[in-house]
Structures are given as C-alpha cells and as structure tokens.
Amino acid sequence: MNFWNRIANVDRRVLYLLLALSVALPLITKPRTTVPVSEAVKGVYDAVEALPAGSVVMISIDYDPSSAPEVQPMLIALLRHSFRRNLRVVVMGHLALGLPLADIALNQVAPEMDKEYGRDYVNLGYRPGSTALMVGIGREFRDYFQTDYRGVPIDSFEFMRRVHNYRDVGLLVSLAHGTVADYWIQYAGGRFNVPIIVGCTGVSAPSMYPYLRAGQIKGILGGLLGAAAYEQLIEHRGSASLGMPAQSWGHGLIIALLIIGNVGFLLSRRKGKK
Amino acid sequence: MLKRNIPLAIVFLTAVLLIIAFFIPHRPFGDLESRFLNWYTIVLGFTMLLGLDSLTRHHLVRIFRRTEGWFYSLLLILALVATVTLGLYSWFRFRSPFALQAPFMWLYTYMIIPLQSTMFASLAFFIVSAAYRAFRVRNFSATLLLIAACLVMIGNVPLGSDIWQGVGRLVHAVVPSVDFGAFSRLEGFAAVKDWLMSIPQAAANRGIAIGLSLGGIAMSLRIILGIERTYMS
Amino acid sequence: MILNIIGTWVAATLTLAILSFLYKDNPLYRAAEHIYVGISAGYAVIYAWSFDVYPMLVERFNTNMTAHNNVEAWILLVPALLGVLMLTRSNLTLPALAALSVLMLVFHSFSWVLVVLAVMCVAVFIPTLIDPKIDWISRWPIAFTVGIGSGLALTASFQGYLLPQVSDTLRPLVNANNIVVFVGVIATLFYFYFSKEHKGALGTVSRVGIVFIMVAFGASFGYTVMARISLLIGRFYFLLHDWLPIIR
Numbered sequence: 001m002n003f004w005n006r007i008a009n010v011d012r013r014v015l016y017l018l019l020a021l022s023v024a025l026p027l028i029t030k031p032r033t034t035v036p037v038s039e040a041v042k043g044v045y046d047a048v049e050a051l052p053a054g055s056v057v058m059i060s061i062d063y064d065p066s067s068a069p070e071v072q073p074m075l076i077a078l079l080r081h082s083f084r085r086n087l088r089v090v091v092m093g094h095l096a097l098g099l100p101l102a103d104i105a106l107n108q109v110a111p112e113m114d115k116e117y118g119r120d121y122v123n124l125g126y127r128p129g130s131t132a133l134m135v136g137i138g139r140e141f142r143d144y145f146q147t148d149y150r151g152v153p154i155d156s157f158e159f160m161r162r163v164h165n166y167r168d169v170g171l172l173v174s175l176a177h178g179t180v181a182d183y184w185i186q187y188a189g190g191r192f193n194v195p196i197i198v199g200c201t202g203v204s205a206p207s208m209y210p211y212l213r214a215g216q217i218k219g220i221l222g223g224l225l226g227a228a229a230y231e232q233l234i235e236h237r238g239s240a241s242l243g244m245p246a247q248s249w250g251h252g253l254i255i256a257l258l259i260i261g262n263v264g265f266l267l268s269r270r271k272g273k274k
Numbered sequence: 275m276l277k278r279n280i281p282l283a284i285v286f287l288t289a290v291l292l293i294i295a296f297f298i299p300h301r302p303f304g305d306l307e308s309r310f311l312n313w314y315t316i317v318l319g320f321t322m323l324l325g326l327d328s329l330t331r332h333h334l335v336r337i338f339r340r341t342e343g344w345f346y347s348l349l350l351i352l353a354l355v356a357t358v359t360l361g362l363y364s365w366f367r368f369r370s371p372f373a374l375q376a377p378f379m380w381l382y383t384y385m386i387i388p389l390q391s392t393m394f395a396s397l398a399f400f401i402v403s404a405a406y407r408a409f410r411v412r413n414f415s416a417t418l419l420l421i422a423a424c425l426v427m428i429g430n431v432p433l434g435s436d437i438w439q440g441v442g443r444l445v446h447a448v449v450p451s452v453d454f455g456a457f458s459r460l461e462g463f464a465a466v467k468d469w470l471m472s473i474p475q476a477a478a479n480r481g482i483a484i485g486l487s488l489g490g491i492a493m494s495l496r497i498i499l500g501i502e503r504t505y506m507s
Numbered sequence: 508m509i510l511n512i513i514g515t516w517v518a519a520t521l522t523l524a525i526l527s528f529l530y531k532d533n534p535l536y537r538a539a540e541h542i543y544v545g546i547s548a549g550y551a552v553i554y555a556w557s558f559d560v561y562p563m564l565v566e567r568f569n570t571n572m573t574a575h576n577n578v579e580a581w582i583l584l585v586p587a588l589l590g591v592l593m594l595t596r597s598n599l600t601l602p603a604l605a606a607l608s609v610l611m612l613v614f615h616s617f618s619w620v621l622v623v624l625a626v627m628c629v630a631v632f633i634p635t636l637i638d639p640k641i642d643w644i645s646r647w648p649i650a651f652t653v654g655i656g657s658g659l660a661l662t663a664s665f666q667g668y669l670l671p672q673v674s675d676t677l678r679p680l681v682n683a684n685n686i687v688v689f690v691g692v693i694a695t696l697f698y699f700y701f702s703k704e705h706k707g708a709l710g711t712v713s714r715v716g717i718v719f720i721m722v723a724f725g726a727s728f729g730y731t732v733m734a735r736i737s738l739l740i741g742r743f744y745f746l747l748h749d750w751l752p753i754i755r
Contacts, residue, residue, distance in 0.1 A: 128555075183663075190671070191666060243744070247733060251732065
C-alpha cells in the first residue's frame with residue numbers, strides 16, 4: 001500500500017488523540033493571545049455603552065449546558081459590562097435546562113461588583129411559550145411573570161415597578177443556541193422595535209449576519225471568538241480568552257488534515273488516471 | 275364533527291383572532307389575544323409531560339420482561355425517579371429547585387451539565403474524522419466550499435493573525451518600503467473572514483431564509499385554512 | 508465542601524464515560540447515556556411544575572381569588588382542562604399529575620384549583636382506560652396550540668423577516684458590497700427555483716447562486732468547527748482544572 005493510502009487510512013483514534021493533544025496542551029501552557037475585534041462585536045459593545053445608567057437590560061437565557069462553553073463567557077462579560085455601567089439587569093429564559101446557568105453567572109459576577117439581588121438585578125425564571133411569551137410580554141410582563149424564580153412578587157423590587165413591557169427595556173439580549181434568537185428578532189424586534197443584540201453559538205452565527213446587515217440587530221457575539229473579543233473590549237480576560245489558543249491549535253490541526261487528505265486524494269487520482 | 279370539524283374551527287378562529295389583533299390591538303381583540311397567549315403558555319407546560327408516558331412504559335416493560343439491556347432501563351427509571359424526588363424536595367424546602375443549597379442544584383451542576391456538555395463535545399472528534407476522510411475536492415463547488423471554510427477557520431483564530439504577521443515580515447524583507455506595523459494592523463485574514471461573513475455569506479443565507487420564510491407563510495396559511503391537517507394524526 | 512468533591516468526581520466519571528465511546532461502545536457509556544435520558548425526563552417534570560403549572564395556574568388562581576377577581580381565577584380552568592385533555596395521548600401522566608396535585612394539597616398549601624386539577628385528571632383518565640381511542644379529544648388542545656402558532660408565525664414572518672430583508676436587499680447599487688448582496692440574494696433564490704429546468708439564462712444565474720451558496724456553506728462549516736472545538740475546550744478545562752488541578 002503506498003504512502004498516501006496508508007496516510008488516508010490511519011485509524012480514526014489517532015486523529016482523536018491528535019485533537020485531544022492540540023486542545024489540552026494550550027490549556028496547560030496558557031499562551032496569551034489577542035483576537036481581532038469585528039464590527040459585529042463592536043456593535044454589541046457600543047449598544048451597551050450607549051445606555052444611560054439605570055436603564056434596563058433584559059437578558060434571555062436561551063441556551064443550555066450543551067452550548068455553555070461558548071455562550072456562558074458572553075453572559076459573564078455582559079453582566080460585568082452592564083454592572084460596570086450601573087444598568088439594571090433582568091434575566092429570563094426559554095430553555096428549561098439553561099436558567100441555572102444564569103444563576104451560576106450571577107452568583108459569580110454580582111458579589112465581585114457589589115451588586116445586590118432585587119436592587120440591581122432580578123431573575124424572573126423560565127416560562128414555556130416561546131413566541132407567545134415574546135409577543136405577550138410586549139403588552140405586560142406581569143401577564144407571565146408575577147413573581148421571580150423564587151416566588152417573590154416582582155413588584156417588591158423597586159426598579160421592576162417601572163418595567164411593564166418592551167418600552168421600558170433599553171436593550172434586549174438573546175443568548176441563544178438555536179432558533180430562539182431568530183424568534184426574538186422577528187416577534188419582539190419586528191413588532192415592538194426593541195433594540196436587540198445576539199450572543200450565539202458558532203453554528204448559529206452565520207445566520208445572524210443578514211439581520212445585522214438589515215439593521216434588525218445592533219451586534220453579534222458569534223461563538224467563542226465573539227466572547228473573547230468582547231472580553232478584550234471590556235478589558236477583563238475570562239474563559240473565552242483562555243480558550244482561544246486551544247481553538248487556534250485545533251483549527252490548525254483541522255486545516256492541516258484537510259490539506260493532507262486532499263493532497264493525497266489528488267495525487268491518488270492523478271496516479272489512477274495515468 | 276367532534277373529531278375533525280371542531281379542531282379545524284379552533285385552528286381557524288384562534289389564528290384569525292391573532293391576525294386581527296395584530297392590526298387592531300384594542301379591545302376586545304387585544305385583550306382576547308393576551309388571554310389566549312397566556313393560555314397557550316399554560317397548555318405548553320402540560321405538553322412537556324407528554325413524552326414521559328411512552329418513555330417510562332417502554333423501559334418498564336424491558337425491566338419486567340428482562341430483555342437484553344434491562345439493567346440500563348433500570349438505571350434510567352432510577353435516575354428519573356431520583357430527579358423528580360430531589361426536585362420536588364428542593365422545591366418544597368427551598369422554594370425553588372435551583373436554590374444554591376438545594377440538592378437538585380447539585381444534580382444539575384454535577385450530572386446534567388457534564389452529561390449534556392460531553393455528549394455535544396464529542397462531536398468535535400467526529401468533525402475531525404469527517405474533515406480528514408470525507409471532505410474531498412472532487413469538483414469546483416467542493417473546492418470553493420473548502421477554500422471558504424479554510425479562510426473562515428484561519429480568520430476566526432489567533433493563528434490567522436500569526437500567519438499574517440509572518441507574511442508581513444516576509445513582505446517587509448522583500449520590499450522594505452512596506453511598513454510592517456501598518457501591514458500587521460490590516461489583519462488580512464480576519465478582514466477577509468469578516469467580509470465573507472457580512473457580504474456573500476449573508477446574501478446566500480438571506481436568499482435561503484427568504485425561501486424558507488415564504489414556505490413557512492404558505493404552510494401557516496394551509497394550516498389556518500384547514501388544507502394541512504397532519505397535526506391531527 | 509465534601510459534596511463538591513464527590514460531585515466533581517461524579518462529573519469527571521460521567522464525562523470520561525461519555526468520551527469512552529470514542530474508543531468503542533462499552534457498558535460504561537451506555538449506562539451514562541441512559542442516566543442522562545432519565546435525568547432529562549425527570550427534569551422536564553420538575554420544570555413543568557415549578558415554572559409553568561404552579562406559577563401560571565395555581566399562584567395566579569390564588570392571587571386572583573385573594574383580590575376577589577373570581578372570574579379571572581376560575582377562567583384559568585379552561586387552559587388547565589385543555590392541558591389535561593392533551594395528556595390523553597400519554598394517559599399514564601394523568602394519574603401522576605393527579606397524585607402530584609394531591610401531594611401539593613397535603614404538604615404545601617390548599618388551593619381549589621389543585622382540587623379541580625386532580626379531579627379533572629382522574630375524570631379524564633378513567634374513560635381512557637375503558638376506551639383508549641378516546642385520545643382523539645387531544646386534537647382540541649393541539650388545534651388550539653397550532654392555531655396560536657400559525658397566527659403568530661404568519662404576521663411575524665412578514666413583518667419580522669420578509670419585509671426588512673427584502674427592503675435591505677434593494678439598496679442603491681452604488682458600491683461593490685451592495686451589488687454583491689443584491690446579486691447574491693437574487694442568484695440564490697433563482698437556484699432554488701425548480702419549476703423550470705436550469706438552462707440558458709436561468710442556468711447561468713443558478714450557477715452564480717451555487718457559488719454564493721458554497722461560500723455560505725463553507726463559512727458555516729468553519730464556524731461549526733469553532734463551535735464544536737469550543738465545547739471540547741470546555742470539557743477539557745473541567746477535567747484539567749476542576750478535577751485534576753493540572754491547569755493552575
């Protein structure tokens with residue numbers, strides 16, 4: 001069997017081992033890198049910066065543990081940025097498995113920044129209903145959320161007394177791993193003109209660009225790169241920045257394998273034609 | 275009549291009400307819309323329980339008949355019962371299953387997160403294997419796809435910046451009048467990736483999504499008018 | 508503290524059990540897989556109760572009764588009935604829901620809506636035992652949800668997607684980007700027009716559409732690679748930092 005055939009038929013477990021090493025080694029050695037900041041990420045940063053202190057930012061947790069490594073750093077960075085600018089944060093969710101991740105992030109960031117539950121942020125919890133909920137809270141939040149996730153009436157929180165619908169929300173953030181971001185843009189953005197920014201997984205990011213170009217959203221945080229770029233803008237390195245060198249090596253490995261695989265294929269094909 | 279016509283009437287009337295309420299948000303349509311959306315949310319809560327019956331029935335049968343793999347079914351049922359028990363206990367005791375000190379939160383943090391995350395993380399290995407074995411430039415389209423993929427992958431990571439800087443050094447060495455700093459700041463690969471994403475990729479995605487949107491509108495109309503009835507089976 | 512240590516080891520074991528599938532299918536992986544399904548199913552029950560049925564139905568009923576809005580309170584039984592009728596499709600959940608309602612009544616707090624919910628579940632469950640074919644009644648709540656979904660989707664598709672996107676495509680062709688977007692959208696739409704054979708002018712435009720579609724798919728692949736590797740980074744970070752403190 002010639003060299004290229006042997007290379008092409010290498011056991012898949014060797015490939016798995018190469019990938020594992022290419023991800024693990026940079027995590028251990030922790031080289032520092034910077035990432036380029038795109039206009040899409042800058043749009044997110046500028047949208048939060050433009051809000052006056054005391055404005056309400058509504059963050060919808062539409063992801064779950066399967067996407068947490070990409071999207072959780074975005075949530076943490078957004079919370080830091082919002083708290084730094086003294087914005088009021090309202091968290092809610094459409095994915096049953098995702099809302100505890102918001103709790104984990106809030107319990108990490110809020111004490112560091114001296115923010116208090118009820119005064120600076122509230123977690124409304126989860127409700128099913130998806131699109132119906134998005135349209136329904138355009139009229140009144142309390143039709144769906146009379147209490148927060150712990151059963152405390154939301155009117156017992158001072159800043160929530162003036163929040164009734166999208167008109168009282170300065171910015172809507174959808175942190176999503178599927179089509180929920182599309183629903184926010186079409187149902188809430190389209191009908192109620194609420195400003196929206198999207199944080200999404202790498203899989204969903206390409207489909208968000210038409211919305212950005214049309215001005216339906218103000219910015220996109222796409223995947224781990226988007227999260228790392230945003231961390232760079234707010235000058236607080238987190239897990240996304242830590243993961244980018246591993247991302248780099250992993251991509252390098254895949255590109256190398258693509259090239260090797262196709263060189264072998266083309267050479268074999270040329271030999272076959274001869 | 276009861277089995278077919280009433281459901282068709284329900285679909286038609288609820289959908290038409292919502293469409294009218296979109297254009298006339300005042301009373302009574304706005305109030306009715308609000309009430310129906312609320313009811314929809316409540317009904318959806320019940321639908322979350324729908325799959326439970328067939329799942330438990332299937333695995334209980336496997337346990338009682340001692341079919342092959344019955345032990346795994348036993349594990350599944352035990353996990354289900356333990357989750358419900360811990361969840362209800364946490365809800366009773368701490369007012370929310372996700373209170374920090376609640377046992378249900380322990381289950382979420384140390385079992386649900388690792389299980390779900392790892393299931394999806396293992397896809398990375400399959401992508402590597404597929405990229406190496408299956409991704410072949412057999413024709414022009416496949417070559418274009420590969421080039422676009424490689425440009426985006428390089429532009430997405432610091433590796434692209436490093437390669438660009440290497441190119442910059444080479445250019446500066448060959449043509450010293452070229453300012454290395456200015457060349458570096460161009461971030462060529464990232465700029466190409468951003469352009470690819472914002473312009474040609476967005477255009478194609480928009481075209482595909484317009485088609486999907488038109489299809490969705492057609493399907494909604496068919497359902498509302500009772501032409502499409504597969505939801506009743 | 509000790510619970511956190513035990514939890515970390517449990518999480519690491521489950522992570523390695525799932526990853527062991529990469530070597531080959533084995534009993535540890537299958538056990539972890541089944542535990543995952545069981546936990547997810549149980550989770551759905553907890554969520555359905557804690558974040559939907561209880562706050563939207565029971566708490567709202569109680570709040571309205573306290574405020575003497577009796578009509579607003581009792582009208583909530585309509586969606587409750589629709590929900591119960593929906594469950595005729597999986598009739599074992601009906602006695603389970605009735606039992607849960609009784610459990611709440613006994614251990615938590617009394618509420619008339621819980622009593623009615625339990626009675627409704629039993630009243631609907633008994634006929635399903637006699638004649639299982641009675642699950643046709645679930646078509647009514649399904650029709651309700653389908654009607655709501657279709658009605659919302661129709662207007663949102665136009666207002667939220669079609670009009671803004673078409674409007675943005677029709678920009679003046681004064682720079683290269685606008686021209687590329689315009690040509691790209693039109694060519695892609697032409698490619699998906701299958702009512703006529705792709706020959707002549709239509710064939711040429713379709714081939715331009717293929718170029719744009721391949722660029723979009725390539726970009727999508729590139730981002731998907733980034734997404735998948737990100738998930739792996741998350742898991743490896745847990746193993747090398749939280750479990751084995753190799754990363755400091």
